[in-house]
Amino acid sequence: MEREEGDTRARDEERQDYTRVMEVMTVERDLEQPGTMSDLDQRQSVEGVDELECSPDVARKGSVSTQFQGHGNGKAFDACTSLSCSSSSSSCPSPPALLSTLSLSSSSPVSFMPSLKWDAVLADGRLVLDVYQRGGAVMPALWESAPEQMKLVQYVRLGSEDEEVVGDALSVLPHLTQLRSLAIRGHRFYDAQGDPLPGLLTSLPPTFSCCSLLVHLDLSFNRLSSLPACLFSLCHLSELLLCHNLLISLPAEVDGLVALRRLSLLGNKLETLPSQLGLLDELQELDVSFNQLINLPDELGRLKNLLTLELSSNRLRELPETLGSLYSLRVLAIHSNELRIIPEALKSLPELTRLDVRNNPLGRPPTPPPLPPAPAAQTDSLIPELHLAFNKHKFSVSSAGCHVFLPGGGELLFPRGCVKSFTQFKWAERKPDRKWIWLEEHDFLLSRPLELLPHGITFDKPVEVCVPYHRTRRGEVIVRRYDGHSWSTLPTRTRRGSHKHSCRPQGRPARLACCTVTHFSWFVAVSRPVRDCCSVIPEGALLVSRYDPGIKLTFPPNCTTHARAVTLQVLQVAQSVVQDLTGDSHASASPLLCLSQTPSMHFLQPVKVQIPLPPGLTGHTVDMSRLHLLHGDPVAHTWTDVTAQVSLYITHLYAIFSVTHFSWYWLWYTTHSCISGVVRKVYHRLKQFRVQFLVLQRKTDLTQVLLQCLPSDKIDCRLSSLSEQYDGPQPSDVCNLLEGEQFFAGFERGIDIVSDRPDCREGRLAFTFYSHLKNIKEVHVSPTQQQEGTVRGQVSVNGEVPNDLPEEVARKRKGHDNQWLATLPLRLPGADQEGSVYGERQYPPLNLGDPESGYLTETNLLGISLRISNDWRNIGINLGISYKELDRIQFKHRDNLGAMVLEMLFHWARGQEKAGTGAVPRLIDALIESGRRDLAEEVEDIVNLGKRKYTESLKRVGLETETPTTSAQS
Numbered sequence: 001m002e003r004e005e006g007d008t009r010a011r012d013e014e015r016q017d018y019t020r021v022m023e024v025m026t027v028e029r030d031l032e033q034p035g036t037m038s039d040l041d042q043r044q045s046v047e048g049v050d051e052l053e054c055s056p057d058v059a060r061k062g063s064v065s066t067q068f069q070g071h072g073n074g075k076a077f078d079a080c081t082s083l084s085c086s087s088s089s090s091s092c093p094s095p096p097a098l099l100s101t102l103s104l105s106s107s108s109p110v111s112f113m114p115s116l117k118w119d120a121v122l123a124d125g126r127l128v129l130d131v132y133q134r135g136g137a138v139m140p141a142l143w144e145s146a147p148e149q150m151k152l153v154q155y156v157r158l159g160s161e162d163e164e165v166v167g168d169a170l171s172v173l174p175h176l177t178q179l180r181s182l183a184i185r186g187h188r189f190y191d192a193q194g195d196p197l198p199g200l201l202t203s204l205p206p207t208f209s210c211c212s213l214l215v216h217l218d219l220s221f222n223r224l225s226s227l228p229a230c231l232f233s234l235c236h237l238s239e240l241l242l243c244h245n246l247l248i249s250l251p252a253e254v255d256g257l258v259a260l261r262r263l264s265l266l267g268n269k270l271e272t273l274p275s276q277l278g279l280l281d282e283l284q285e286l287d288v289s290f291n292q293l294i295n296l297p298d299e300l301g302r303l304k305n306l307l308t309l310e311l312s313s314n315r316l317r318e319l320p321e322t323l324g325s326l327y328s329l330r331v332l333a334i335h336s337n338e339l340r341i342i343p344e345a346l347k348s349l350p351e352l353t354r355l356d357v358r359n360n361p362l363g364r365p366p367t368p369p370p371l372p373p374a375p376a377a378q379t380d381s382l383i384p385e386l387h388l389a390f391n392k393h394k395f396s397v398s399s400a401g402c403h404v405f406l407p408g409g410g411e412l413l414f415p416r417g418c419v420k421s422f423t424q425f426k427w428a429e430r431k432p433d434r435k436w437i438w439l440e441e442h443d444f445l446l447s448r449p450l451e452l453l454p455h456g457i458t459f460d461k462p463v464e465v466c467v468p469y470h471r472t473r474r475g476e477v478i479v480r481r482y483d484g485h486s487w488s489t490l491p492t493r494t495r496r497g498s499h500k501h502s503c504r505p506q507g508r509p510a511r512l513a514c515c516t517v518t519h520f521s522w523f524v525a526v527s528r529p530v531r532d533c534c535s536v537i538p539e540g541a542l543l544v545s546r547y548d549p550g551i552k553l554t555f556p557p558n559c560t561t562h563a564r565a566v567t568l569q570v571l572q573v574a575q576s577v578v579q580d581l582t583g584d585s586h587a588s589a590s591p592l593l594c595l596s597q598t599p600s601m602h603f604l605q606p607v608k609v610q611i612p613l614p615p616g617l618t619g620h621t622v623d624m625s626r627l628h629l630l631h632g633d634p635v636a637h638t639w640t641d642v643t644a645q646v647s648l649y650i651t652h653l654y655a656i657f658s659v660t661h662f663s664w665y666w667l668w669y670t671t672h673s674c675i676s677g678v679v680r681k682v683y684h685r686l687k688q689f690r691v692q693f694l695v696l697q698r699k700t701d702l703t704q705v706l707l708q709c710l711p712s713d714k715i716d717c718r719l720s721s722l723s724e725q726y727d728g729p730q731p732s733d734v735c736n737l738l739e740g741e742q743f744f745a746g747f748e749r750g751i752d753i754v755s756d757r758p759d760c761r762e763g764r765l766a767f768t769f770y771s772h773l774k775n776i777k778e779v780h781v782s783p784t785q786q787q788e789g790t791v792r793g794q795v796s797v798n799g800e801v802p803n804d805l806p807e808e809v810a811r812k813r814k815g816h817d818n819q820w821l822a823t824l825p826l827r828l829p830g831a832d833q834e835g836s837v838y839g840e841r842q843y844p845p846l847n848l849g850d851p852e853s854g855y856l857t858e859t860n861l862l863g864i865s866l867r868i869s870n871d872w873r874n875i876g877i878n879l880g881i882s883y884k885e886l887d888r889i890q891f892k893h894r895d896n897l898g899a900m901v902l903e904m905l906f907h908w909a910r911g912q913e914k915a916g917t918g919a920v921p922r923l924i925d926a927l928i929e930s931g932r933r934d935l936a937e938e939v940e941d942i943v944n945l946g947k948r949k950y951t952e953s954l955k956r957v958g959l960e961t962e963t964p965t966t967s968a969q970s
Helices: 005-011 018-025 040-046 095-101 135-145 147-151 163-175 206-210 229-233 252-256 275-279 298-302 321-325 575-582 676-687 712-722 807-811 858-878 883-892 897-914 919-929 933-956 964-969
Strands: 068-071 076-080 115-117 126-128 155-159 181-185 216-218 239-241 262-264 285-287 308-310 331-333 354-356 385-387 394-397 402-405 411-414 423-429 450-453 458-468 476-482 487-490 493-496 511-519 522-528 531-536 541-544 552-555 564-571 592-598 607-612 627-633 638-641 654-659 664-669 688-698 701-711 735-738 742-748 751-753 764-768 776-783 791-799 820-828 847-850 854-857
Touching (some): 135 155, 147 163, 229 252, 275 298, 394 402, 476 511, 552 564, 575 676, 592 607, 607 664, 627 654, 627 676, 654 664, 701 712, 751 791, 764 776, 776 820, 847 919, 854 933, 858 897, 858 919, 897 919, 919 933
Parallel strands (some): 126 155, 155 181, 181 216, 239 262, 262 285, 385 402
Antiparallel strands (some): 068 076, 076 115, 402 411, 450 522, 458 511, 476 487, 531 564, 541 552, 564 592, 627 638, 627 664, 688 701, 688 735, 701 776
């Protein structure tokens, strides 16, 4: 029997990476509004289905009755609907989209208007209801009104986001005896926060076995914890998709699916597989990736027809030798497991074309067994808990121990017996001080210092201190401790905080950097480049980088007479930065190696260093005359080309050289002959951040000013979150700052800070930039002199040039001197003024128009306003705005023409919400009457484009509206 075309397209999309599955399986329509369908193969078949303009609770508040009446042979039906919308909804849904808010009641049939053709819901034996919210609710009415036509259905798609609707639909499915393909999936729609709605299907009724002709079944994104027994009687089932459920195991009865060719169990919680799985002789594709499998049954080797086997992202430690009998296997994915060896028989399979073994510890010695847990860990569940409020900085701990939850996400775990009697402790979060906090090269501060008091007490058992930190995408996270005299790095492990404690209401637990200590002091979380260490003994050693296994240090025998501690750190540099600073479009560089040792003595034998070639190069394409090995001095910050002094050996992917002392080494590929100066610039760029400055005023109190410095890639998100409460100029231009660099914000030209502050020096606010902290301050300002009218001041940001900043970098600092960074305008209203003085205001979202004449959004109005210029008053008059209102707008924004235009357009748009239909045609007519036919044509083009997309999306799913002539005839 022939499989449906839509399912064939969907088959290629199921095998996706689990970490991106939410992005792949969910898509946004052209209109980019919540509530749209979210499956990629659905987009291919019904892309662009129009979304309702109703509020989400229309379905609950509305009331719909349906009746289907057959005519002749039953191929044409009329469906009439009656919907009462809540008053809170902006508009009612158009008839083709009505099913998305249906609340069906077949017990009270009425005559419906307008009429819909039967093929709007059912065509060619296909019943597609997962493009509507609660679409499955229509099935009982369809079965009651037209059972003969429903018996012919072969293809059904349902959403499972509503448990009651799914139950009603399941009661009808056993009657569809000709059913061949069925999909009951979650993640079809978004909620108000933009998250996909989960499927609520937990089981199937026993009567489901009546669908004996079923060939394809998709139950993905649901809550199935076990495989329903009714499935095992489906002897024709060829494809079974159970992705992203809650399955822990498969029953032995799975061997009853004798016709099964494809089985996908991606993203469940499977710990074992039954041996009966090997009895599925027809199986061609098996996907059990992203589960918790530790081993596999030997019987899998009996699947003679298996073509694809997906085992990635599990906990497999070994593969059965019987897999070498899968002579038809073409694709084997076993990446992201714990495999240390691969059976030789797998490597010699005759048909195998793809073997993915990434992220496995292949060839490494077995990991030693973990140490037995400490006695305190066995009784952690019985330790009392204490949740502290922000204003509570003292707490007491007894000999019974305590699990203390600090505000902001931090945790302190006192085991039993760590103190002998009741002891009082204090905690405090301090401001970071750049003169006090110790940061090495390329370190980033991830938290504010956490001080725990008293400092002098020594615990009888180690206490776990967990410091919350901000997310970082590079390097490793460590905890540093200050004991009053010096800083030290503690062994650190990272984890998520307890689910009982979240730093945000209904948010995810905080990220924690945890360490164990025997006494309290100051603690901070720091990110540093991944550091690998080893002890080199006279017999030799091998050090492999965790950052890139291709980076290796080989220490030969007799290279040292005493044991040495060796450290390796790797820094990656973006190829775009290298090319921009060198001016060479072909330039590239390998990762920077930072090598150190204790004690610092030359090795007796050369140490072999292996590093990858710069990106884009291989041993066959590299030009040795352009390859340069640079030696760096971490103290003098100088770089020397040592290519001619070392023996550089090139393989296909790596460069190998030997050294007798450790320092920094960097392999470059460029056409420049002298590159020491360029390398110095690139190295300092690695330590710099591209930042922008914000100066915003609170809308309700313009004297309250917010100043913040953020990395440029975070500025848009921050502006969006502040736009409802703050108003101000656009962010500054991009500047470069170092981690821990100090800068100052000064108020100038008639504006000053109201109160004295400890961080204010000579009228300037002092900041210390830390890339992963907020760098934010709020102050109250006032005019230096009482005056009428707007006070037009400014905020100037100046920085101190670090002592170790290269001269060529300091010269390129923007401005009239080498300390100036940015200047932003700041305005205060005079005594006779109220409200915001900024012309560029934030306007609320709006949809101006109606389904018949089209819609304009606030973005469209903003684009039009930029071209209206001095014609704004004539256009306003033709739009029906009174002269008095136009005069008020002109006086309010007399110094800002753009603000006048925006105020006029949005004042008229707000008045159209109660004016009925035809708002867009009225705007077009007003533009034509004002002599701006160019703008009128632009508005028409915008509206026509939107209407065309809407019509095309309806045609793709067979929901195109009828022409007036056709409707009259029907």
